[in-house]
Amino acid sequence: MTLDEGPLTLDDGLGAVVPDPRILLYPRLRKSPFFWASRRHGVAMYSVYNHTYHPRHYGDPVAEYWALLNGVTLWDVGVERQIEITGPDAFEFTNMLVPRDLTKCEVGQCKYVFITGEDGGILNDPVLLRLGENHFWLSLADSDILLWARGLAINSGLDVTVEEADVGPVQVQGPLSGQVMAAIFGDGVFDIGYYRLQEYELDGMEVIVSRTGYTAELGFEIYVKNASRDGVRLWETVWAAGEPFGMRVIGPCHMRRIEAGILAHGCDITFDTNPFEVGMGYDWMVDLEQEADFIGKAALTRIKEQGVSRRLAGVEIGGAPLGTFNDGSMIEAFPVWRGGERIGEVTSACFSPRLERNIGFAMVPTELSDIGTELDIETPAGIVPAVVVPKPFVDPTKDTPKQAFVAGNGHPATEN
Incomplete structure (x- = not known):
């Protein structure tokens, strides 16, 4: 089975897989x-x-x-x-x-x-x-x-x-x-x-x-x-x-x-x-x-x-918008392919609302972790193109959380 086959339906008389099962309290x-x-x-x-x-x-x-x-x-x-x-x-x-x-x-x-x-x-x-x-x-x-x-x-x-x-x-x-x-x-x-x-x-x-x-x-x-x-x-x-x-x-x-x-x-x-x-x-x-x-x-x-033989790379992923990661849309890691061979996996991925594209992290061989390397990733919608990009994707120097405050109103101000 590949990820693009969708949810399985049982044929043994027990019924279909429940796509969003409850958690027991x-x-x-x-x-x-x-x-x-x-x-x-x-x-x-x-x-x-x-x-x-x-x-x-x-x-x-x-x-x-x-x-x-x-x-x-x-x-x-x-x-x-x-x-x-x-x-x-x-x-x-x-x-x-x-x-x-x-x-x-x-x-x-x-x-x-x-x-x-x-x-x-x-x-x-x-x-x-x-x-x-x-x-x-x-x-x-x-x-x-x-x-x-x-x-x-x-x-x-x-x-x-x-x-x-x-x-x-x-x-x-x-x-x-x-x-x-x-x-x-x-x-x-x-x-x-x-x-x-x-x-x-x-x-x-x-x-x-x-x-x-x-x-x-x-x-x-x-x-x-x-x-x-x-x-x-x-x-x-x-x-x-x-x-x-x-x-x-x-x-x-x-x-x-x-x-x-x-x-x-x-x-x-x-x-x-x-x-x-x-x-x-x-x-x-x-x-x-x-x-x-x-x-x-x-x-x-x-x-x-x-040295290491693999690295966690940032990837920009093509295809239809992915989910939010915490919505149950990524049940398993996504396989990463190169030249018909599975060479790694996407460990976390989502659609970024402000960047308006799919992004994630992929553990891949070191020689395929360079910026600009093209890969194929198997998402629930099928195999789509992807490319290695720098991470973090936003605010790499963490200027936002390091901001100082203007006393009296609580608004942030950039530190010198």
Whole structure:
């Protein structure tokens, strides 16, 4: 069967395949601290992420995309479980987990990091928050890193505690996010730098605010402690502040993250891919010169010396408009063909509303990853032409999320 054959129809008397099956809501799967609050806004589709129900969209992913680009949006991202690492040896242990040199991470700073296995594969790509000299949170993507970290801690000989904190984040994203955040926290929130954090007390709730997000737009994340108790109250507080600014509740906007070159664990990066293959083997992201002997250092040193045989390339894809990626339109990776031979796969793809073309990421042989290389990609509509193009597709220097604010009105202004 090829992808262009469409949905299968069973001929064994059991009936046709249901193209859009429901997801079962029941006690075995976890609920985020904001589950009941975000549900009130009309969740149309859930997926399961970190064993937890995750709202994917609220009925119209394209309208959600434009709300993100033009206004302000609120996201339930309580599925980003927080692994808390504390104890006298917490710094040494955390520095062992990730290829970044954490001696360059100050208290009050956040870092996008990989967690690598002994073979250099990417086990997770969390945002790391450094709350103290020996106090870290890992805001996880989708994989069981709590079990990995606890297993390592048991046999490390280090005095360290690894546990899941009762913490839940929401994201406030979009060009009006500063105005909403100032309405909640005051103009001092504008002083939080890009990938920095600040602690607040908000009506008896303990929260941490960071200038981070999964959008490459201007935005913030709010992490509420005691989330099982205060999660819904935080949500209602943010929503009340956002309503005057036309806030919209949305799911993770994959069209925007694909435009921005942001990778999704489980699709674009997996246990079987390494930082050099996905174009993120930067010296600061994988610091092979640091003193710490992090897990995977020997393998990544060897990979860098030998080079890689495949790379994750940006592709512009022909044919009919694709879906939004989070609408169930991309059930499997799309095969990539060259000269009648399958040579790779598209890991994420969508139709970009503002670019008005199909874009995505394709893992292909290194020699076919150069800009301008022509490929064929098998989409649900059939085999269509494609070409390798630069990624990110929009704002490659991330000027948008790095913007500073004009105090007093919350509007962004370009930093000097």
